Amino acid sequence: MRLNDLDERIVHALAEDARRSYADIGAMIGLSAPAVKRRVDRLRAEGAITGFTVRVDPAALGWETEGFIEIYCSRNTSPEAIKRGLARYPEIASASTVTGEADAIVQVFAADMRHFEQVLERIAGEPYVERTKSVLVLSPLLRRYAAGPPDGSDPEPSEAAAPR
Structure with missing residues (x-):
């Protein structure tokens, strides 16, 4: 619609x-x-x-570390299989199939670096995962929770777009 x-x-x-x-x-x-x-x-x-x-600010819940993990899957792994496998991880805020070399990318929030590493190791151990590649977020610069202003103009600064 x-x-x-x-x-x-x-x-x-x-x-x-x-x-x-x-x-x-x-x-x-x-x-x-x-x-x-x-x-x-x-x-x-x-x-x-x-x-x-x-x-909710993830840091308020104790999730101080944010990162993205690219997932490279074995042949014939369906998006539904990836979704089922990743749904078990409470640390995953979002997961999407993507273009390019990776098959999917996930956004992860963790308590600290060790926790992020544990999540990364568990994801890498999934049977459909051949390899992973990760990056850590240093400072979130912009977060939007809507598609933009309805009139197409530049949005005014708001708490929703402010860095954490």
């Missing part, structure tokens, strides 16, 4: 702050609170909005 302009503006407002009231969103985009609620309900029913969540 493709979002129209009003729906896109609602989604961006919710992505910025999912606790924002329908009245507040309505005031921002020129709709009544009930009209915003109806649109949000429709967007949820159609699957455009898949849920609401909270963003």
Whole structure:
């Protein structure tokens, strides 16, 4: 489904702050609170909005180390097999198949370097993994939690885009 302009503006407002009231969103985009609620309900029913969540700084949970691991798999390993194998790791924040030499890349948060190394070793030991390549994050420079502003202009600095 493709979002129209009003729906896109609602989604961006919710992505910025999912606790924002329908009245507040309505005031921002020129709709009544009930009209915003109806649109949000429709967007949820159609699957455009898949849920609401909270963003937590991983460091607040004790996850001080961040890194990315490229995974190189044996032939004929399906994306579903990779997904099933990686789903067991609570340290993995995201996993995606990618273009290029690697088959997948995962974002890992760990308590410290030793913990990251343990996760890396466990992933490398999966039966479908031939080799891995990892990099550690020194300083996150920019994090976005939405596709950008609805009007296409440059976003203003916000806590969501600020480094940790």
